[in-house]
Amino acid sequence: NSDNPVGAWYSYYESSTDAIVFNRMGILSYTVRFENYTGGAHGGHSYNNYVIDLSTGKAITEEDIFIKDYQDKLAQIIVNQLAKDNHVEDPKELENVGFFSVEDIFPNGNFLIHEQGITYYFNEYEIAPYVIGLVQVDLPYSDIRHLLQPESIISPLINS
Numbered sequence: 294n295s296d297n298p299v300g301a302w303y304s305y306y307e308s309s310t311d312a313i314v315f316n317r318m319g320i321l322s323y324t325v326r327f328e329n330y331t332g333g334a335h336g337g338h339s340y341n342n343y344v345i346d347l348s349t350g351k352a353i354t355e356e357d358i359f360i361k362d363y364q365d366k367l368a369q370i371i372v373n374q375l376a377k378d379n380h381v382e383d384p385k386e387l388e389n390v391g392f393f394s395v396e397d398i399f400p401n402g403n404f405l406i407h408e409q410g411i412t413y414y415f416n417e418y419e420i421a422p423y424v425i426g427l428v429q430v431d432l433p434y435s436d437i438r439h440l441l442q443p444e445s446i447i448s449p450l451i452n453s
Contacts, residue, residue, distance in 0.1 A: 315407040322405040339416040
């Protein structure tokens with residue numbers, strides 16, 4: 294019946310916010326955070342990150358900054374950093390603290406560039422269940438320098 298008011302149970306929402314994380318040396322890194330609730334046990338949250346070359350206006354991708362065939366080596370660095378961040382000695386132990394299979398953790402293109410390095414974001418359910426939440430992995434330039442192209446747009450950051 295259309296005369297019945299919508300009750301308090303109908304509390305769906307969507308929102309997004311953005312934040313500039315880094316704006317220097319012709320590189321702009323920003324995050325768009327998205328939240329929604331469409332019923333159920335909990336809402337959803339995600340972070341989508343973008344890096345822009347301000348001289349061209351184009352997005353900077355992993356292929357623009359990493360050497361050829363970087364994926365497997367970078368994946369191992371990400372997994373090792375996750376193990377360190379979660380205080381486990383063997384990366385396989387990440388599965389014991391709630392992560393999905395470590396063999397399935399790979400660079401996902403969802404990263405920010407900043408003064409100290411590159412930060413990858415893995416959203417809910419991407420590499421871990423909802424209860425783990427957003428997973429942020431900070432990779433200092435010193436740990437990934439050997440995988441970076443020597444003459445990319447971020448080279449001045451690495452050497453500054």
